[in-house]
Each structure stands twice: as C-alpha cells, then as structure tokens.
Amino acid sequence: MTVEVISVGTELLLGNIVNTNTQYLAEKCAGLGLAMYYQSVVGDNEERMTKAFTEAFERSDIVILTGGLGPTEDDMTKEICAKVLGLPLILHERSKQRIADYFVRTSRNNITENNWKQAMIPEGAFVLDNDNGTAPGLIVEKEGGCVILLPGPPNELKPLFEEKVVPYIKKRSPETICSAMVKLCGVGESRAETMIKDLIDTQSNPTIATYAKTSECDIRVTARAASEAEAMALIQPTVDELFKRFGENIFTTHEEETLEQAVVKLLKQKGLTVTTAESCTGGLVAARLINVSGVSDVIKSGYITYCDEAKHQILGVPSDLLEKYTAVSEQVAGAMAIGGAKAAGADACLSVTGIAGPDGGTEEKPVGLVYVGCFLQGDTVVREFKMRGNRDKIREQAVVQALDLLRRRLITDMGE
Amino acid sequence: MTVEVISVGTELLLGNIVNTNTQYLAEKCAGLGLAMYYQSVVGDNEERMTKAFTEAFERSDIVILTGGLGPTEDDMTKEICAKVLGLPLILHERSKQRIADYFVRTSRNNITENNWKQAMIPEGAFVLDNDNGTAPGLIVEKEGGCVILLPGPPNELKPLFEEKVVPYIKKRSPETICSAMVKLCGVGESRAETMIKDLIDTQSNPTIATYAKTSECDIRVTARAASEAEAMALIQPTVDELFKRFGENIFTTHEEETLEQAVVKLLKQKGLTVTTAESCTGGLVAARLINVSGVSDVIKSGYITYCDEAKHQILGVPSDLLEKYTAVSEQVAGAMAIGGAKAAGADACLSVTGIAGPDGGTEEKPVGLVYVGCFLQGDTVVREFKMRGNRDKIREQAVVQALDLLRRRLITDMGE
Numbered sequence: 068m069t070v071e072v073i074s075v076g077t078e079l080l081l082g083n084i085v086n087t088n089t090q091y092l093a094e095k096c097a098g099l100g101l102a103m104y105y106q107s108v109v110g111d112n113e114e115r116m117t118k119a120f121t122e123a124f125e126r127s128d129i130v131i132l133t134g135g136l137g138p139t140e141d142d143m144t145k146e147i148c149a150k151v152l153g154l155p156l157i158l159h160e161r162s163k164q165r166i167a168d169y170f171v172r173t174s175r176n177n178i179t180e181n182n183w184k185q186a187m188i189p190e191g192a193f194v195l196d197n198d199n200g201t202a203p204g205l206i207v208e209k210e211g212g213c214v215i216l217l218p219g220p221p222n223e224l225k226p227l228f229e230e231k232v233v234p235y236i237k238k239r240s241p242e243t244i245c246s247a248m249v250k251l252c253g254v255g256e257s258r259a260e261t262m263i264k265d266l267i268d269t270q271s272n273p274t275i276a277t278y279a280k281t282s283e284c285d286i287r288v289t290a291r292a293a294s295e296a297e298a299m300a301l302i303q304p305t306v307d308e309l310f311k312r313f314g315e316n317i318f319t320t321h322e323e324e325t326l327e328q329a330v331v332k333l334l335k336q337k338g339l340t341v342t343t344a345e346s347c348t349g350g351l352v353a354a355r356l357i358n359v360s361g362v363s364d365v366i367k368s369g370y371i372t373y374c375d376e377a378k379h380q381i382l383g384v385p386s387d388l389l390e391k392y393t394a395v396s397e398q399v400a401g402a403m404a405i406g407g408a409k410a411a412g413a414d415a416c417l418s419v420t421g422i423a424g425p426d427g428g429t430e431e432k433p434v435g436l437v438y439v440g441c442f443l444q445g446d447t448v449v450r451e452f453k454m455r456g457n458r459d460k461i462r463e464q465a466v467v468q469a470l471d472l473l474r475r476r477l478i479t480d481m482g483e
Numbered sequence: 484m485t486v487e488v489i490s491v492g493t494e495l496l497l498g499n500i501v502n503t504n505t506q507y508l509a510e511k512c513a514g515l516g517l518a519m520y521y522q523s524v525v526g527d528n529e530e531r532m533t534k535a536f537t538e539a540f541e542r543s544d545i546v547i548l549t550g551g552l553g554p555t556e557d558d559m560t561k562e563i564c565a566k567v568l569g570l571p572l573i574l575h576e577r578s579k580q581r582i583a584d585y586f587v588r589t590s591r592n593n594i595t596e597n598n599w600k601q602a603m604i605p606e607g608a609f610v611l612d613n614d615n616g617t618a619p620g621l622i623v624e625k626e627g628g629c630v631i632l633l634p635g636p637p638n639e640l641k642p643l644f645e646e647k648v649v650p651y652i653k654k655r656s657p658e659t660i661c662s663a664m665v666k667l668c669g670v671g672e673s674r675a676e677t678m679i680k681d682l683i684d685t686q687s688n689p690t691i692a693t694y695a696k697t698s699e700c701d702i703r704v705t706a707r708a709a710s711e712a713e714a715m716a717l718i719q720p721t722v723d724e725l726f727k728r729f730g731e732n733i734f735t736t737h738e739e740e741t742l743e744q745a746v747v748k749l750l751k752q753k754g755l756t757v758t759t760a761e762s763c764t765g766g767l768v769a770a771r772l773i774n775v776s777g778v779s780d781v782i783k784s785g786y787i788t789y790c791d792e793a794k795h796q797i798l799g800v801p802s803d804l805l806e807k808y809t810a811v812s813e814q815v816a817g818a819m820a821i822g823g824a825k826a827a828g829a830d831a832c833l834s835v836t837g838i839a840g841p842d843g844g845t846e847e848k849p850v851g852l853v854y855v856g857c858f859l860q861g862d863t864v865v866r867e868f869k870m871r872g873n874r875d876k877i878r879e880q881a882v883v884q885a886l887d888l889l890r891r892r893l894i895t896d897m898g899e
Contacts, residue, residue: 080519082510083694086502089524094498103496104531106524108505115520278499343766343787349773350759350766353787357765360842360874362789368797369787371759371769377784377827411793426776458776 068240070096071105071127073119075135075144076219079108088133088224095228097276099236100244100291101129111141121151124212129236134219136202138181145205145216149189152209159194159203162186166201195231199223206235213239245298246289248322249309252282253471259284262312266305273302281460282467283326318474330470331359333477339414339444341473343369344382344407346394346420347437351466368411372403382406393432395420400438400449408442416442417469423458437465441472448476484656486512487521487543489535491551491560492635495524504549504640511644513692515652516660516707517545527557537567540628545652550635552618554597561621561632565605568625575610575619578602582617611647615639622651629655661714662689662705664738665725668698669887675700678728682721689718697876698883699742734890746886747775749893755830755860757889759785760798760823762810762836763853767882784827788819798822809848811836816854816865824858832858833885837868839877853881857888864892 072089079086089106096103105127109119116135123130135144149156163186170178185202188194195204195217202218204227215232217224237244251259260267260277263286267275273290286309290301310317318329334341343353343366353369356362370381375394378384383406384399392398403418421437428434435454440447452468454461488505495502505522512519521543525535532551539546551560565572579602586594601618604610611620611633618634620643631648633640653660667675676683676693679702683691689706702725706717726733734745750757759769759782769785772778786797791810794800799822800815808814819834837853844850851870856863868884870877 079506080509080522081513081692082506082508083692085506086522090495090498090501092498093496097497104526104528105535106496106502108522110520112520119521276497276499345766347773348770350761350769350785350787353766354764354770354878357763357787357789358874358878360840367788367790368793369766369789371766371773371785371787372783373773373785374779374783381784424776458774462770462774 068101068128069126070101070103070129070131071123072103072107072131072133073123074106074108074133074219075111075116076108077110080110088219088221091221091225092131092133092228094278095233098244098246098287098289099233100240100242100289101236111135111143113143113147116143116147117151120147124151124214127212129213129215131215131217133217133224136185136216136218138179138184138201142184145187145189148207148214148216152189152207152214154189154191154207154209156187157190158183159186159188161196162188162194162203165196165203169201193235195227197223197227199226204231206232242291242293243295243298244289244291245295245302246287247299247302247306248320249286249288249306249313249317250319250324250326251284251286251313251316252318252326252467253475254284254313254316259286259313263309266308273305275305281463282471315475315478318471325359326467326470326474327355328359330474330477331356331362331365333474334365334415337477339365339477340411341366341415341417342407342411342413344378344403344416344418344440345369345371346373346378346403346418347423348419348462348465348469349373351462352417352419352469355466355470367413370407370410378403378406382410395422395432395436395438397438397449397451400440401447404440404442404447404449414444415473416440417473418442419465419469421452421454421461421465423461423465425458435461437461437468439465439469439472441469441476443473443476448472484517484544485542486517486519486545486547487539488519488523488547488549489539490522490524490549490635491527491532492524493526495550496526504635504637507637507641508547508549508644510694511649514660514662514703514705515649516656516658516705517652527551527559529559529563532559532563533567536563540567540630543628545629545631547631547633549633549640552601552632552634554595554600554617558600561603561605564623564630564632568605568623568630570605570607570623570625572603573606574599575602575604577612578604578610578619581612581619585617609651611643613639613643615642620647622648658707658709659711659714660705660707661711661718662703663715663718663722664736665702665704665722665729665733666735666740666742667700667702667729667732668734668742668883669891670700670729670732675702675729679725682724689721691721697879698887731891731894734887741775742883742886742890743771743775746890746893747772747778747781749890750781750831753893755781755893756827757782757831757833758823758827758829760819760832760834760856761785761787762789762794762819762834763839764835764878764881764885765789767878768833768835768885771882771886783829786823786826794819794822798826811838811848811852811854813854813865813867816856817863820856820858820863820865830860831889832856833889834858835881835885837870837877837881839874839881841874851877853877853884855881855885855888857885857892859889859892864888 193206200223205216207214278285290298292298372378384402408416418440424434437452440449609622616639621632623630694701706714708714788794800818824832834856840850856865
C-alpha cells in the first residue's frame with residue numbers, strides 16, 4: 068500500500084515552522100509497512116490545493132492531509148476534499164456537542180458561529196474524536212482510496228494518529244506489520260550504518276531503517292506476515308544479529324525509552340544516586356537526567372563549574388592540578404567527578420570538561436577535545452573524545468557520551 | 484517571482500530526518516520577497532523525480548532542488564535536471580580539482596572514480612564552490628526559468644545559499660528586497676500575533692511575518708523598492724510601530740542575536756556576573772547562558788538543587804521556609820536567588836522552581852506552576868507563571884522567562 072502526505076499551511080511555505088508532522092507521519096507509516104513516495108506542502112489556496120489533492124488521490128492508496136481544519140474561511144482542507152470526492156458536507160451532531168464541551172472544559176466562552184464549521188463532515192466519513200482540540204480527525208473512503216484528515220497542531224495530530232489511525236491502517240492492511248526498535252548510543256552516526264550495510268543491502272522482509280541522532284542511532288526492524296506471531300518470528304533473527312554486532316551499545320529495545328530514562332532506571336534498580344560536575348556542557352547533563360519525571364530519588368543536585376575558581380572552590384579540584392594540566396585534561400575531569408560526588412554525597416558523579424569552541428582551541432588542545440569523567444562508588448573512569456561540529460553539536464555529543472559512560476559502568480562494572 | 488523547493492531523499496520519505504533545509508530555504512526566500520507556493524519531497528527515483536521537476540519548472544520562476552548530488556548511482560538530481568532541460572553534462576575542471584583538494588585537506592585517501600561524477604555539470608551552469616563538501620552547488624538558467632541545485636547536508640547547503648545564492652537572487656530580482664527582524668520575548672505566541680493582527684491584515688509593502696518559538700517570537704518586516712534606501716524607508720515606520728506596541732519586550736533587532744546573547748551582552752556592558760539556582764529546569768538556564776561563546780567573564784558557576792535538602796545545604800534556603808511554603812513557592816524562589824548569588828559571589832542570580840509534571844501537581848499547586856526569581860545587586864524579584872504543555876515545554880518556557888526577567892531588570896532597574 069502506498070501513502071502520501073500533503074501538509075496545508077502558509078506558515079510552512081513561509082518557513083515560520085519546521086514540518087515535524089510530516090517526519091512523524093513518515094516514520095510511523097514506514098513502521099506500518101506503507102510505502103511513501105511523495106510529501107508535499109501547499110498553502111490555503113483553492114486551486115492549488117484541489118490540484119495537489121486530486122493528483123495525490125489518483126496515485127496513492129492513502130492520502131494524509133494535515134492542517135487547514137480550523138474554523139476560519141481560510142481553512143478549506145475538508146471542503147476541498149469533499150468537493151473533489153463529490154461528497155456533501157453534513158453536520159455531525161457528536162462533534163458539535165464535543166466542540167461545545169471543549170469550550171466549557173477549557174474555560175473559554177468565545178464560541179462563535181464559525182466554530183460549527185468544524186463539526187461539518189463529508190457524508191459517510193468516519194470521525195476521529197479529538198480530545199486536545201476542536202477539529203475532529205476524519206477518514207473518508209471512496210473508490211477504493213482513502214483520505215485521512217488530521218488537524219495541524221502536533222499535540223492534536225499525534226494522539227489521533229497513534230490511537231485511531233494506526234489501528235485503522237492495521238485493520239485495512241491485508242498483512243500484519245510488526246516492528247521492533249533497537250536503540251544504540253556511543254556509535255558514530257555513520258559507523259552504525261556501515262556496521263550493518265550488508266543487512267541493509269540484502270533486506271527485503273524484514274526491512275531495516277536507521278534513524279540517526281547526535282551520538283545515538285535508532286534501528287527499526289519491520290516485518291510483514293499473515294499474523295503477528297509470524298511477523299515477530301521474522302524480526303527476531305535480525306534483532307539477535309543486531310545484538311551480536313552492537314552488544315552493549317544497545318541501551319533499550321523500548322521504542323519510547325530515552326537514554327536518560329535507561330540510565331535513571333539502572334540507578335533506581337541499584338538504589339544509587341548521581342550528581343553532575345559540568346564545565347562546557349553547562350548543566351545539560353543534569354538537565355537531561357532531570358527531564359525524566361520522578362527522578363528526585365536519583366539526582367538531588369548538580370554543579371556547574373565553568374571557571375577554574377569554581378572547580379576548585381565547589382568541587383575541591385586542587386589548584387596545582389588545574390595549573391599543571393589545565394582545566395581541559397584527564398586529570399581535572401577525574402578530580403571534578405570525585406569532588407562532585409563528595410560535595411553532593413552521591414554514589415556517582417558525571418563530569419564534563421572540554422573546548423566547545425568556536426574560540427579557545429589551541430594546536431595541542433583543539434576545539435572538540437572533551438573529557439568525560441565518571442565516579443562510581445570509589446572508582447573513577449575518564450574518557451577522551453575528539454568531537455566535530457559547532458559549539459552546540461559538541462556539547463550535545465558530550466552529554467550523550469557522559470550518560471552513556473555511566474550506563475556502561477552500571478551494567479558492566481556492577482553486573483546486570 | 485515565484486520559487487519552489489523540491490527535496491530529494493529517501494531518508495525524508497522514511498521520516499529518518501526532519502526537513503529542516505526546506506524550512507531554512509522557505510524563511511530565506513520569504514526574506515528575499517519571493518513567493519513560495521509549493522514544497523515537495525521525492526525519492527531517488529527517475530520517473531517520479533522527472534515528473535516532479537518538470538512540473539515545478541513549468542509553474543515556478545525558480546526551482547530549488549536539494550539533495551541527490553552525491554557520488555553514487557542513486558544520486559541523480561543533476562542528471563535528471565540536465566535531461567529535462569536538454570543540456571549535456573560536461574566535466575568542470577575547477578570542481579574536479581577542488582574535489583581532489585578536499586580529499587587531501589580532510590586526510591581522506593579513498594577517492595574513487597565515482598567521485599568525479601560530482602565534477603560533471605550541465606553545460607552553461609554557474610558553479611557555486613562548496614567549501615564544506617565535494618558536491619558543488621549549481622545554478623542553471625534556461626528559457627527564462629532558473630534551477631538551483633544544492634547539496635543536502637545543512638552545513639553545506641546553508642553557506643552556499645547565504646553566500647552565493649542570495650546575492651544571485653538579489654541581482655536577478657527587478658526590485659531590491661530588504662528586511663528587518665524584530666525579536667520579542669515574554670509575549671505569548673498567539674498574543675503577539677493578536678497584537679499586530681491589524682498590521683498583518685492590511686500589509687502589502689512591507690509585509691509582516693511572525694515566527695513563533697517557545698515564549699519568543701520573531702517578526703520579520705520585508706519591503707520591496709527600487710533601491711535599498713527606499714526599501715528601508717518603507718520598513719522603518721512599521722519597525723517603529725512594533726517598538727511602540729511591544730516596547731521592552733523587544734530584546735534585539737539583530738537577526739542572528741539570541742536572547743541569551745542579549746542578556747550576556749548587557750551583563751558584560753555593566754561588568755556584572757550571574758549565577759543560577761535551578762530546580763525543575765535542572766541546569767537549562769545555565770546551559771543556555773553557557774551556549775554563548777566567551778561567557779566565562781559573566782558566569783563562573785551554577786547550582787542545580789532538585790531536592791529540598793540541596794536547596795537548604797547548597798543555597799542556604801531556611802528549612803522552615805521550605806516546610807511552611809514548600810519548594811514551589813514565591814518565598815523559596817526568592818531565597819534560592821539570594822542564596823545562589825551569595826554562594827557564588829555573583830552580582831546576579833536566576834532561580835527557577837516549579838512543577839514541570841506530568842506528576843507532582845495538586846489542586847493548589849498544579850502542573851505548570853513555576854516561580855522565577857532574580858537577585859540583582861541586593862534586590863530580589865519573583866514572578867509567578869502558570870504554564871501549559873508537557874514537561875519539556877514547561878521547562879523551556881521557564882528558561883526563557885528567567886532569562887527575560889534578568890534582561891528586563893538590567894535595562895529598567897539600572898537604566899540603559
């Protein structure tokens with residue numbers, strides 16, 4: 068089955084926002100085993116929208132339209148869809164009631180005649196109730212084709228797609244599609260691909276797709292079969308092979324689990340606390356740990372020590388160490404980790420010191436040189452990295468390497 | 484003049500990456516006064532690419548093609564463009580030399596026959612030398628139309644566009660396009676638009692476009708005229724009007740200046756230092772300040788105090804205050820700011836304490852309740868916010884509000 072996405076919105080054509088909806092839908096559709104050959108963006112213009120939609124409906128099995136479902140006259144996605152498909156728009160009573168309820172629930176009292184426009188649906192459409200806004204999602208089937216209309220705001224689009232469209236597509240699909248996610252870190256973005264190039268080159272069922280992030284890489288394995296059990300049986304050997312190749316670089320096989328969640332889970336399991344002593348990352352390591360909800364048993368405090376004086380005063384890094392080796396050194400990274408743990412009374416401490424640039428590099432200590440330290444119950448390990456990219460990118464990589472160092476030590480030094 | 488963007492790449496169709504190139508190009512083109520009616524994405528497929536490009540070339544004055552300029556057989560953007568335009572591909576000697584030089588410069592010795600494919604250009608094309616990769620950019624003019632080919636990696640595409648395509652488009656344009664950027668913070672995303680709805684509704688020349696970010700909003704004013712002086716004269720009254728309406732919400736009119744840069748600049752001008760005392764933001768305020776290169780005169784340290792104990796021990800927040808008012812209170816936010824400044828010996832301290840959720844909210848203190856404190860040379864100010872959104876979004880808003888509070892105090896409490 069083929070699918071394509073048409074995003075409607077002047078804000079995309081003006082570059083006011085990035086089209087994250089299409090990336091989300093593309094990734095989800097790939098996971099459902101749908102083939103996507105086109106993505107497009109058009110503005111709120113009747114002629115251009117009609118042309119784009121007509122063409123898409125002719126060439127693809129499923130057309131997903133996002134945006135343009137608002138209450139104003141500019142919003143015409145639904146109207147054009149109904150017109151092209153030759154369907155009248157009729158009032159959908161449940162949606163009307165839900166819109167009225169939404170205004171009450173969110174303490175708004177500015178409902179206008181316009182808002183009822185959002186309760187109009189193409190005759191025969193299947194309505195997807197929207198809990199986070201006033202525009203319902205819609206699925207319209209016609210002549211063997213299928214059109215899915217979704218509101219533009221991501222916090223409305225995503226739950227509707229996940230909870231309502233995914234089950235619909237699965238039911239509609241002649242086969243069962245299953246996928247598994249294998250998430251890695253500590254492997255360079257392109258190295259991960261090289262390491263499985265043979266698997267990618269020979270893939271058919273299951274298929275393998277990699278999703279690179281900064282110093283992390285997600286690998287999705289997708290299989291199609293007559294039943295879920297058969298699909299999972301097709302997936303398993305590939306997942307096993309990935310474990311054989313990447314070993315402990317794999318931090319989770321849970322799609323929604325982040326690296327910081329994996330680290331926090333390990334710390335909780337072992338009843339350990341952690342703190343941070345950061346220089347060039349300036350608080351980002353702690354911020355990412357604290358991004359996990361309910362982390363207060365695990366991290367109680369953290370230190371940002373950007374200058375030598377703070378490294379000495381707050382973390383107790385000896386002045387002669389700072390003088391002899393300078394702040395960006397293995398020795399100081401180690402002393403920061405030890406000092407941070409002591410200051411906070413924590414079982415573990417992650418330290419980061421490096422040259423994030425663009426200034427401050429020397430021939431001996433160039434921009435991108437980063438030391439990551441990890442104190443864990445008495446033992447300290449320091450790793451040296453030579454990172455590429457701009458200031459932001461170097462800091463991001465340093466954060467991932469720090470979290471990953473602690474994760475590895477928690478699984479290897481201490482046993483699972 | 485109309486322009487459209489076609490991105491070529493399977494990784495976009497699979498959702499492996501977000502299409503940030505198109506957003507970048509769309510924003511830049513809007514700033515150049517070009518009208519963009521379409522954006523599309525196709526894969527490395529001859530038939531579909533040919534159809535998409537042919538259609539685009541017919542309907543738009545300028546077509547920008549990104550991606551598919553690599554050395555492999557899959558990469559066929561240039562080949563298809565040349566074929567549709569009826570131009571032969573010829574070897575471009577300077578590009579060949581540059582490719583060879585690039586391999587030497589980046590210490591690679593794996594140059595292959597394939598790589599010379601990147602030195603082939605459609606006859607008559609104008610070559611844009613690429614300093615950051617091996618694929619040159621190209622501009623091809625034919626039948627009054629214009630095609631611009633750019634490599635996909637953003638760190639290659641952006642400098643090429645900025646340094647070479649922008650001057651080309653400006654020269655080609657019958658008019659001069661100028662724009663000014665006005666950047667605000669502390670005004671809700673939709674409130675900024677409401678406050679200038681009348682200007683937007685009646686706009687023609689100059690035009691006004693808003694670019695909303697979390698708790699920040701950029702407003703671009705663009706005018707077209709026969710000369711730069713005339714265009715700037717058209718822009719100025721609108722910029723003046725924006726200053727009248729938004730006043731000190733405006734933190735800069737420099738396109739590239741960020742909020743944290745504006746804050747650091749003010750601190751440097753006044754010779755002041757700052758520190759941070761963060762709870763729910765977990766280091767993000769400090770991280771954003773330290774995102775500014777060369778900030779070491781201004782911020783030397785910061786504290787993350789996620790639990791009550793750390794607030795007491797590190798910042799000296801009195802225990803009875805924490806017991807009586809709880810950590811998320813105006814009183815504790817104030818004490819954190821005072822204690823942080825004292826601990827660090829800094830002139831100023833930003834503190835943040837709040838309930839970022841999804842758990843931990845109560846009826847009295849719901850998720851989204853955030854207190855931001857600012858100590859500045861003896862005086863402490865605390866602001867209460869009720870923020871919406873998920874944990875991430877609440878934390879992001881809190882960071883902006885904290886930076887903005889300091890900025891306002893630096894310009895009003897102390898005079899410009």
